[in-house]
Amino acid sequence: KAGxxxxxxxxxxxxxxxxxxxxxxxxxxxxVSWYQQTPGQGLQFLFEYFSETQRNKGNFxxxxxxxxxxxxxxxxxxxxxxxxxxxxxxxASTSSWGNYGYTFGSxxxxxxx
Amino acid sequence: AQKITQTQPGMFVQEKEAVTLDCTYDTSDQxxxxxxxxxxxxxxxxxxxxxxSYDEQNATEGRxxxxxxxxxxxxxxxISASQLGDxxxxxxxxxxxxxxxxxxxxxxxxxxxx
Numbered sequence: 001k002a003g004x005x006x007x008x009x010x011x012x013x014x015x016x017x018x019x020x021x022x023x024x025x026x027x028x029x030x031x032v033s034w035y036q037q038t039p040g041q042g043l044q045f046l047f048e049y050f051s052e053t054q055r056n057k058g059n060f061x062x063x064x065x066x067x068x069x070x071x072x073x074x075x076x077x078x079x080x081x082x083x084x085x086x087x088x089x090x091x092a093s094t095s096s097w098g099n100y101g102y103t104f105g106s107x108x109x110x111x112x113x
Numbered sequence: 114a115q116k117i118t119q120t121q122p123g124m125f126v127q128e129k130e131a132v133t134l135d136c137t138y139d140t141s142d143q144x145x146x147x148x149x150x151x152x153x154x155x156x157x158x159x160x161x162x163x164x165x166s167y168d169e170q171n172a173t174e175g176r177x178x179x180x181x182x183x184x185x186x187x188x189x190x191x192i193s194a195s196q197l198g199d200x201x202x203x204x205x206x207x208x209x210x211x212x213x214x215x216x217x218x219x220x221x222x223x224x225x226x227x
Binding site: 033035037042043045055056088090092101102103104105106107109 | 146148150155156157158159160163204206208213214215217219220
């Protein structure tokens, strides 16, 4: 079956702009999580969605938001971009209560200039 | 306290030798799972191996094995017969099933020398 698909793979934006990243989970997975990865901070949890509801949220400012659609696809939005938002954004999906971890997408590499 | 601790920021290993990557964890959840992921320079996180808290035997997947010591709360990854393609970042992670939380360690960068 198809894996987790993230689009776009690469993105360059200017400070102050906003950006939307997309994630399509593995078919049947209803939980989608987002992570930000930077060299200095490592992997940081952004939020998790399950059945269109945000279930968990990390410690990020309100500029970072997300949503999940009825087909489990998820989007992440960052408004008023800052240079420090440059990072690899990873999306992961998992089955509800399965004994496995997350399956990750290839990520979106965002560069803010 | 850190939920997942990986004390080796970087390691070198000679090709064809075995290497152990350390991971300790902290949880009060009785039901949890431990995972190892590999992240090559391309960025994708690749699932390697899983160990459930109730599993009595150590997990193995090809050249990967997980040395699970529950009392010590450690879940070390052993890679046998290292290959050049094993050079990557390796992350230890834990899922707490009752608390519905997922944690990552800071990672270990493995370099395999020819």
